[in-house]
Amino acid sequence: MKYDAIVIGAGMSGLAAGIRLAMFDKKVVILEKHSIPGGLNSYYQRKNFDKGGIRQFDVGLHALTNFIKKGEKGKPFSKLLKQLRLSYDDFKLCPQSYSKILFPDYSLSFSNEFELLQNEVMEKFPREKDNFMKLVTRVRDFNELDLTISYSSSREVLREIIQDEVLIEMILCPLLIYGSAWEDDMDFAQFVIMFKSLYFEGFSRPEGGVRTIITLLMEKLKSVGGEIRFKTPVSEIITQDGKAIGVKIGDEEIHAPVILSSIGLPETAKITQALHEKMNPPIGAMTFLESIFVLDKKIPLEKNDSTIIFYNDSSKYTYRPAQNFFDPSSAVICFPDNYEPLVREGEGVVRITYMANYSQWKELPRPQYEEKKAEVAESALHLLKKVITGFDEKVLFKDVFSPTTIERYTWHLDGTVYGSTEKSRDGRTPIQGLFIIGTDQGFLGIVGSLLSGISMANLHGLMGAEA
Amino acid sequence: MTAANVRQIVLDIISDIAPDEDVSTLDDSKSLREQLDLDSMDFLDIVMELRKRHKVEVPQEDYPKLATLESCVSYLSPKFA
Numbered sequence: 001m002k003y004d005a006i007v008i009g010a011g012m013s014g015l016a017a018g019i020r021l022a023m024f025d026k027k028v029v030i031l032e033k034h035s036i037p038g039g040l041n042s043y044y045q046r047k048n049f050d051k052g053g054i055r056q057f058d059v060g061l062h063a064l065t066n067f068i069k070k071g072e073k074g075k076p077f078s079k080l081l082k083q084l085r086l087s088y089d090d091f092k093l094c095p096q097s098y099s100k101i102l103f104p105d106y107s108l109s110f111s112n113e114f115e116l117l118q119n120e121v122m123e124k125f126p127r128e129k130d131n132f133m134k135l136v137t138r139v140r141d142f143n144e145l146d147l148t149i150s151y152s153s154s155r156e157v158l159r160e161i162i163q164d165e166v167l168i169e170m171i172l173c174p175l176l177i178y179g180s181a182w183e184d185d186m187d188f189a190q191f192v193i194m195f196k197s198l199y200f201e202g203f204s205r206p207e208g209g210v211r212t213i214i215t216l217l218m219e220k221l222k223s224v225g226g227e228i229r230f231k232t233p234v235s236e237i238i239t240q241d242g243k244a245i246g247v248k249i250g251d252e253e254i255h256a257p258v259i260l261s262s263i264g265l266p267e268t269a270k271i272t273q274a275l276h277e278k279m280n281p282p283i284g285a286m287t288f289l290e291s292i293f294v295l296d297k298k299i300p301l302e303k304n305d306s307t308i309i310f311y312n313d314s315s316k317y318t319y320r321p322a323q324n325f326f327d328p329s330s331a332v333i334c335f336p337d338n339y340e341p342l343v344r345e346g347e348g349v350v351r352i353t354y355m356a357n358y359s360q361w362k363e364l365p366r367p368q369y370e371e372k373k374a375e376v377a378e379s380a381l382h383l384l385k386k387v388i389t390g391f392d393e394k395v396l397f398k399d400v401f402s403p404t405t406i407e408r409y410t411w412h413l414d415g416t417v418y419g420s421t422e423k424s425r426d427g428r429t430p431i432q433g434l435f436i437i438g439t440d441q442g443f444l445g446i447v448g449s450l451l452s453g454i455s456m457a458n459l460h461g462l463m464g465a466e467a
Numbered sequence: 468m469t470a471a472n473v474r475q476i477v478l479d480i481i482s483d484i485a486p487d488e489d490v491s492t493l494d495d496s497k498s499l500r501e502q503l504d505l506d507s508m509d510f511l512d513i514v515m516e517l518r519k520r521h522k523v524e525v526p527q528e529d530y531p532k533l534a535t536l537e538s539c540v541s542y543l544s545p546k547f548a
Contacts, residue, residue: 024515071487073504082485083508458511463527 001254003027005461006247008234009262011039012446013438015217016453017260019084021461022226028461030226031249033233033411037218039262040410040417040439041210041446046399055397057292059409061210062308062334062351063203065178066196066447067095067112075201076447083454090216092207094339096307099203101170102387103312108170112202121167131162135171139200144192147426154191155184169317174198174310176319177332177353179444181284181418183320190442197445203307205339213446237261237272237434244272244434258461260427262438262453265420266413268429278430281440284416285321287403289356291380294397295348298337304388305342309333311387325361325372326354328379333387348393352380358403358414373400418444427456435460468547470540476547477539480516484509495536523547 005021007014010032021028036042041060048055066077070088081088098111106124110117121132138161154175158168172186175194180186186194206212221228236248237259246255261268265281312330332353337343354376364372377398385391403415412419419439427435435456443452478490481503488503499505510530517523523546525533532542 024519073487074506078504079506079508083512085483454508458508462511462515 001252003029003254003256005258005260005457006031006254006256007260007262007437008237008247008268009039009438010034010037010228010230011262011438012041012213012217012449013441013443013453013456014039014260014262015214015221016080016084016450017262017437017457017461018226018228018453019217019221019224020454020457022221022224023085024462025225026461028226029254030221030228031232031234031247031254032228032230034409035230037228037230038210038214040406040412041449042214042409043209043211044409046397048397055294056209056211057399058209058211058336059290059401061205061446062332062336062353063096064091064093064205064213064447065194065198065201065203065445067093067202067204076197076451077201080447080450080454083458084217084220084450086216086220092212093204094207094341096203096205097305097338097340097342099174099308099310100306101173101310101312103166103170103173103315105315106166106170109306110199110202112204114200117199125164125167128162128164128167132167135161139192139195142189142192144189144196146189149189149425152188154186154188157188157191166315169312169315171195172319173312173317173330174332176317177310177330177355179418179448180319181286181416181421181423181439183285184318187423187442190444193443193448197447203339205336209336210446234271237268237275237431239272239274239431239434242274242430243432257433259434260437260453260456260461261434262436264412264416264438265422265424265429265436265440267411268434268436268440270413272431272434275429275431275434279422281420281422283413284418284420285358285414286319286418287321287356287358287406287415288417289326289354289376289400289402291352291354291377292399292401293350293352293377293381293384293395295350295393296396297393298344298346298348299335299350299388299391299393300344301338301342303390304335305338307335307338309335309387311383319355322355322357322360324357326356326376326379328354328383330355331380331383333384347396350384352383354380356403356415358407358416361403361415362407369402369404373402376400376402427460468544470544473540473544473547474536476517476521477513477536477543480513480520481505483516484512493536495540498534499536499539500534517543521547
């Protein structure tokens with residue numbers, strides 16, 4: 001079977017790439033190992049034993065970054081709408097109320113209006129007022145989309161501009177945990193992308209969660225004639241004379257001159273012998289645990305009206321794999337009920353994310369694994385009670401997913417969430433015709449991944465000579 | 468095909484790519500990029516739509532020739548002949 005292009009993985013970047021290619025009459029097939037699309041941003045369901053029926057949960061998505069209002073132009077989100085020919089209204093975006101970075105001595109709130117964060121910094125760190133504005137200008141003027149920039153340490157750049165170490169830690173905290181493959185630091189280009197996505201633009205959530213986005217993308221793919229196959233793991237990328245020529249799925253071979261792989265750089269090298277001989281990209285160590293609680297009612301707004309709390313129990317933020325299974329000293333607490341319109345009827349949901357340690361979880365035998373997960377849920381609930389004064393809602397259901405759960409459903413080696421520390425910003429690999437899209441191309445989050453798929457499909461599938 | 472036809476073909480494509488833009492007030496001699504919210508990705512789409520709808524090929528080195536409506540018309544007209 002012969003195609004113009006093969007896309008490996010039906011996550012956000014793979015779906016976007018498939019849409020772009022099919023839109024301009026390329027014969028394209030997306031091959032997905034799992035039985036459903038979404039990749040790291042997917043969903044699952046559990047039976048509701050109390051009341052019958054099922055409850056559905058999102059995986060990955062706490063928030064959609066890069067919020068824009070309808071009609072706003074020239075922003076990442078508006079670019080992806082145009083490129084995928086989707087309408088703003090289809091996403092049914094519900095904006096956040098506000099979020100906060102909660103450290104022992106300081107708290108900084110931010111919302112979809114950047115002025116809030118600016119005012120918070122000026123009020124709480126008055127001596128850093130001018131420095132913070134210097135940072136803002138530096139971020140604003142930086143062209144993070146330049147695919148040729150090489151790594152520079154965000155901490156070093158921040159220390160050149162800002163004096164107060166606590167402020168540096170607080171600025172970094174959400175940006176690191178929402179998108180850094182590097183431990184304790186991140187590439188400054190990535191920092192700029194994240195700063196703009198989170199602080200300049202902000203958070204929203206599509207009504208209906210991640211499935212709303214996945215449904216939109218699947219419908220668009222179908223309407224432009226793209227093909228997708230589920231439960232179809234690629235066992236090998238076939239090369240000939242240093243060029244990728246196709247893939248193996250079971251006994252079947254599919255040929256195409258362009259292969260866009262969204263499965264990660266180390267994961268791609270693992271199934272491409274010729275690439276493996278040329279590079280050995282490191283597997284990113286950052287992986288997480290998430291506890292999900294379903295509550296008998298939504299937490300009253302007078303107890304908490306924030307959407308996401310980035311919690312840290314000391315003035316220094318540590319971002320690296322937990323030393324002992326999970327690290328309760330910091331967490332991201334997401335209240336999906338606190339996206340507008342903040343209705344209070346019905347059950348409530350809280351999601352609490354901790355940094356974890358893959359190898360320890362991997363080695364746990366079954367009974368201890370379940371015990372450890374219970375320990376995580378208990379710690380998360382304890383934290384919730386500490387952060388929300390007067391929390392007395394009843395937990396109807398809880399679930400914890402671990403690094404091994406992530407590995408099992410996404411096939412990311414070691415359950416890594418933000419991929420390798422080695423990125424291929426222009427998507428190229430040493431193998432001609434084989435390109436990297438998604439997490440290891442370096443654009444992260446849902447909006448970043450979609451733009452990664454779009455821009456790499458444009459560059460290598462539409463403009464490139466190969467397809 | 469007349470210059471007016473070619474101009475309309477380009478306008479139709481732009482309207483489909485950027486449905487929120489008002490193309491009725493465009494100055495033909497001024498850069499499209501300055502008047503509309505178009506980036507390099509959108510120009511790629513103009514090229515792709517020309518190929519898809521009209522089988523007209525614009526090689527990458529010629530993209531700058533699509534800068535204004537006027538230059539679009541003079542560059543594309545021979546291709547539609």
